[in-house]
Amino acid sequence: MKISLSRSNKNPYPYTPGQEIFFSSGSFGWETEDEAVNVCRNRILVIIGLFLLIYSIIVIRIFNVCLVNGVQIKRESLMYYRPKNAGLISPVHRASITDRNGVVVASNLPTVNLFTNPHKVSNAKIIAQKLSEIFPEISYEDFLIRLTRNAKFVYLKRNISPLQQAKVNALGFPELEFQPSEIRVYPQKDLLSHVLGNTDIDNEGIAGLEKSLNTRLNSSTKDLRLTIDLGVQYAVRDELIKAKEKFSAERATAIVMDINTSEIIALTSVPDYDLNKRGFKDKDIKFNFATLGVYEAGSVFKVFNTALGLDSGKIKITDSFDATKPLKMGWHKITDYRVPAKWLTVGETLIHSSNIASALMALKVGKTLQIKFFKNLGFFDKLENLEIYEKGRPIHRSEKSWQDDTVATTAYGYGISVTPMHIITAFSAVLNGGLYTPPTLIQEAGNRKTRRVISTQTSKDMRKLLRDVVIYGSGKNANIDGYEVAGKTGTANKLDENGRYIKGKNITSFVSAFPISDPKYALMVIIDSPKATKETYGFVTSGWNAVPTGGKIITRIAPQLNVRPNFDIETQQQKVLKNYGIKP
Amino acid sequence: MSNVKAAITVLWCMITIVIGSYYFVLTNDVQNLERELAQINRDIENDIRDIHILEADWSELNNPERLKTLAGKYISLDFIKPEQIINYSALPLEGELIKNPTMFAKNSREFKKLVNSER
Numbered sequence: 178m179k180i181s182l183s184r185s186n187k188n189p190y191p192y193t194p195g196q197e198i199f200f201s202s203g204s205f206g207w208e209t210e211d212e213a214v215n216v217c218r219n220r221i222l223v224i225i226g227l228f229l230l231i232y233s234i235i236v237i238r239i240f241n242v243c244l245v246n247g248v249q250i251k252r253e254s255l256m257y258y259r260p261k262n263a264g265l266i267s268p269v270h271r272a273s274i275t276d277r278n279g280v281v282v283a284s285n286l287p288t289v290n291l292f293t294n295p296h297k298v299s300n301a302k303i304i305a306q307k308l309s310e311i312f313p314e315i316s317y318e319d320f321l322i323r324l325t326r327n328a329k330f331v332y333l334k335r336n337i338s339p340l341q342q343a344k345v346n347a348l349g350f351p352e353l354e355f356q357p358s359e360i361r362v363y364p365q366k367d368l369l370s371h372v373l374g375n376t377d378i379d380n381e382g383i384a385g386l387e388k389s390l391n392t393r394l395n396s397s398t399k400d401l402r403l404t405i406d407l408g409v410q411y412a413v414r415d416e417l418i419k420a421k422e423k424f425s426a427e428r429a430t431a432i433v434m435d436i437n438t439s440e441i442i443a444l445t446s447v448p449d450y451d452l453n454k455r456g457f458k459d460k461d462i463k464f465n466f467a468t469l470g471v472y473e474a475g476s477v478f479k480v481f482n483t484a485l486g487l488d489s490g491k492i493k494i495t496d497s498f499d500a501t502k503p504l505k506m507g508w509h510k511i512t513d514y515r516v517p518a519k520w521l522t523v524g525e526t527l528i529h530s531s532n533i534a535s536a537l538m539a540l541k542v543g544k545t546l547q548i549k550f551f552k553n554l555g556f557f558d559k560l561e562n563l564e565i566y567e568k569g570r571p572i573h574r575s576e577k578s579w580q581d582d583t584v585a586t587t588a589y590g591y592g593i594s595v596t597p598m599h600i601i602t603a604f605s606a607v608l609n610g611g612l613y614t615p616p617t618l619i620q621e622a623g624n625r626k627t628r629r630v631i632s633t634q635t636s637k638d639m640r641k642l643l644r645d646v647v648i649y650g651s652g653k654n655a656n657i658d659g660y661e662v663a664g665k666t667g668t669a670n671k672l673d674e675n676g677r678y679i680k681g682k683n684i685t686s687f688v689s690a691f692p693i694s695d696p697k698y699a700l701m702v703i704i705d706s707p708k709a710t711k712e713t714y715g716f717v718t719s720g721w722n723a724v725p726t727g728g729k730i731i732t733r734i735a736p737q738l739n740v741r742p743n744f745d746i747e748t749q750q751q752k753v754l755k756n757y758g759i760k761p
Numbered sequence: 762m763s764n765v766k767a768a769i770t771v772l773w774c775m776i777t778i779v780i781g782s783y784y785f786v787l788t789n790d791v792q793n794l795e796r797e798l799a800q801i802n803r804d805i806e807n808d809i810r811d812i813h814i815l816e817a818d819w820s821e822l823n824n825p826e827r828l829k830t831l832a833g834k835y836i837s838l839d840f841i842k843p844e845q846i847i848n849y850s851a852l853p854l855e856g857e858l859i860k861n862p863t864m865f866a867k868n869s870r871e872f873k874k875l876v877n878s879e880r
Contacts (some may be wrong), residue, residue, distance in 0.1 A: 192834065230778065268809055268810045269810070278822050281817055286813060364820035366824070368824075368825075408825055411826065660843060707775035742846055749844075755844075
């Protein structure tokens, strides 16, 4: 049967109601009714197929999810899902600090803060009572004040331990909430207190390296590696504490430095404090004398005076100076302490530590060269390159008022005040071949500009002269067999806050290097206001306190620093036989 | 012409289905991988946190003061002396000593000290 679909010309509507609709052939692309039915059937089949396919996929996926990955999905569904933030975020927000061998000395540990919204607290008295039992260091009244404060957020206790958190949880008060936090801990307690400094409760540095390198520590989670060796640091501090007690001193300070690189191996100043116990108010304990304390160093300055004299060419090592009578400088008279009244050679000047001969040497060299040399050694400026926050500015006369009396007195360490760090860095430069390198406390220190301050030959001469000071002079008590110690002692009157000398109070210093045949390390020991003991026969000069302390420190740290004692084979054999009680 | 149209329609449907299915599977895989990655990152974070705690603990246990106390208590070690650091050639390993090393040990003060401390 043919089908047709045509409009009646007379009727404006295509069909009257109830009229059968006819399809004209070719209108929809098929010719017969059967064909049209077939097309419909096929389409229905396709749609059924599509739905079957979709449902099959769903069934397969359900099967996959329920049976194959079921356990994994269940585990994951319990955890926080963050597909857009899948990148690794370090859980620690402030870098750790380690010693030169990688032992952690400062680290952030995860803790929890306990807080509440006081507006939501209904039974403040009961909660305050329970909390004061868990945290006995905070009273019931304090907790009550915090719980009833007119605020939306109040910390009840910061940095609580997991055990305390469990106890608070067990109380069952929904008003008490926890916030993840971090606390800075110092596993070595008081061993590096002045170097590291400290952080406040928000983990921002407030002293020491923590303050000066605050940005670096907060911006990178890579460990900050120090140049400090913890073993050496401990040995130095241990000996200093003993010395401070033995000589009833007010303070003791020591620095160990790599003589060639100016890396600080140990730096300590006692008294010090446990970094984990915050809130120390005693300024004396927090005072880092090694880098902040400027003082008149006394005779250790003769090292630099002699080096300058020899390097300038104006003084020869064989020259002699008249130390038979005091030297008059205007109103001032320069005298010596227990020095033979005779003409002294350069070597004898150092061995006997003659002020007169040193002053004469300086006057021969002159003001211009002296100022230039001291500037070159960094004695007029703060140690800008040193990373620590606490740095002292040297005190000295202006170049205009630097007259002959200043030239003479600075020759033996009076009239100029610098920090112990200034002295040991300059001392290293004098003995390492003549190169000054700014000191550093961190291994990632950038390019430190090294400059020549004296010639290699002068440096070699100085090694010999300073070795003689330890063998024959005031440094005898630090002449450790085998370690070839060279150094210079210094005893200076102590100044009070108004710049007046305090009668009977000294600051004694000993600056040394070992082994002098190939210098590797420098050590400086300072004892503030030591008292005489029976052992010192009533003396309070450096040779009786700072020097033996230095000797003990070198004996302990040299093996740690891999410095071999320099004995010849024959001496070694004798020592072995003696040590083991064998008669050859 | 109609057959061509139908074929194109079917082809488009097939392509849509294939791409849709592929996209569905891919999305699932990506989500799974993201979950896995997030999980791995969380594990790493936890490990880093644990390592931090353990390093601090290790540092505290290795406090030189503590080690010195322990060494003094259990192995009676003392500070090393310069004369204890010697070259091999300086050891008296000739003559009587090499023949009878126990005599060397018995004569040694250190050996006697050790024996006494054990008693």
